[in-house]
Amino acid sequence: MENVAIIGDIHGAFGGMQSLLMREKIIAMDWTWLGEQMTLCFLGDYVNRGDEGLRVLDYLISLQIQAEHAGGQMISLLGNHEVVLLAAHRFGERINTRTNTSFMHNWRAGALGAEEDLERISPEHIAWITHCPAMVRLGDALVVHADTDFYLRYGDTIEEVNARFEQILRSYDPDVWERFLADFAEHSGFMAHPESMERMLKTYGGERIIHGHTNIPTLAGANADFTRPFVYNDGKAIDIDGALSDGFPGILYRL
Numbered sequence: 684m685e686n687v688a689i690i691g692d693i694h695g696a697f698g699g700m701q702s703l704l705m706r707e708k709i710i711a712m713d714w715t716w717l718g719e720q721m722t723l724c725f726l727g728d729y730v731n732r733g734d735e736g737l738r739v740l741d742y743l744i745s746l747q748i749q750a751e752h753a754g755g756q757m758i759s760l761l762g763n764h765e766v767v768l769l770a771a772h773r774f775g776e777r778i779n780t781r782t783n784t785s786f787m788h789n790w791r792a793g794a795l796g797a798e799e800d801l802e803r804i805s806p807e808h809i810a811w812i813t814h815c816p817a818m819v820r821l822g823d824a825l826v827v828h829a830d831t832d833f834y835l836r837y838g839d840t841i842e843e844v845n846a847r848f849e850q851i852l853r854s855y856d857p858d859v860w861e862r863f864l865a866d867f868a869e870h871s872g873f874m875a876h877p878e879s880m881e882r883m884l885k886t887y888g889g890e891r892i893i894h895g896h897t898n899i900p901t902l903a904g905a906n907a908d909f910t911r912p913f914v915y916n917d918g919k920a921i922d923i924d925g926a927l928s929d930g931f932p933g934i935l936y937r938l
Contacts, residue, residue: 687721687722689723690936692928694728694730694928695735696928703933703935716753724821725758725759728765728895728896729762731793737808761848766864768812777857818841824889824938825891825892826894827894829872830870831870831879832873877916880919891921892921897922899912899926912936
């Protein structure tokens with residue numbers, strides 16, 4: 684594949700995201716699409732932590748339409764923080780029996796200043812999130828949000844996993860959501876258990892996995908270079924969560 688770029692977790696950092704896209708000449712100064720026929724993939728976690736999560740969603744919805752009109756493609760994967768937000772919207776103060784706290788409490792624990800997101804979330808936002816795929820193959824890369832093999836519990840092909848994720852997001856069964864949230868909260872699986880990464884590649888195809896979810900400082904240590912992808916497991920795993928919401932410039936990875 685030619686002209687493919689991937690961006691890690693945004694977490695409500697609207698300004699940081701815009702700066703990154705302009706710096707890489709994917710959008711113009713007026714925020715319109717410059718990418719022509721390129722493929723741009725976001726890894727999920729658009730909301731929470733930063734205080735402009737819904738502004739990020741609104742912009743990505745608009746940018747996706749612009750990309751399609753230009754003959755390009757924008758792919759937005761599902762992150763766990765979108766699931767946490769939708770769970771709070773759907774179930775509110777209902778108790779999550781796995782955490783013994785409410786779905787609302789679990790969302791607030793990660794929102795950190797984005798209280799209005801839950802108040803302003805619209806049917807359009809919900810529909811867009813619901814259609815975000817779990818994973819995609821881009822060239823020789825398997826691209827996912829989380830650095831764990833929990834995806835294997837939801838299907839044996841990319842198509843099966845994507846369909847199952849959407850089915851869950853349309854469900855009103857709190858037990859299903861509880862399990863999904865618990866699975867999606869797993870971190871650092873590929874670092875701790877490289878064989879789990881190999882299982883993912885064997886099942887879904889690809890020569891390497893590109894992910895976000897666990898930021899580079901967590902995997903590589905506080906002295907790591909947060910502006911560059913962190914490559915590990917003999918080059919087969921690439922973390923591009925550059926902690927954008929913590930004020931770092933973010934990472935755009937080109938295939």
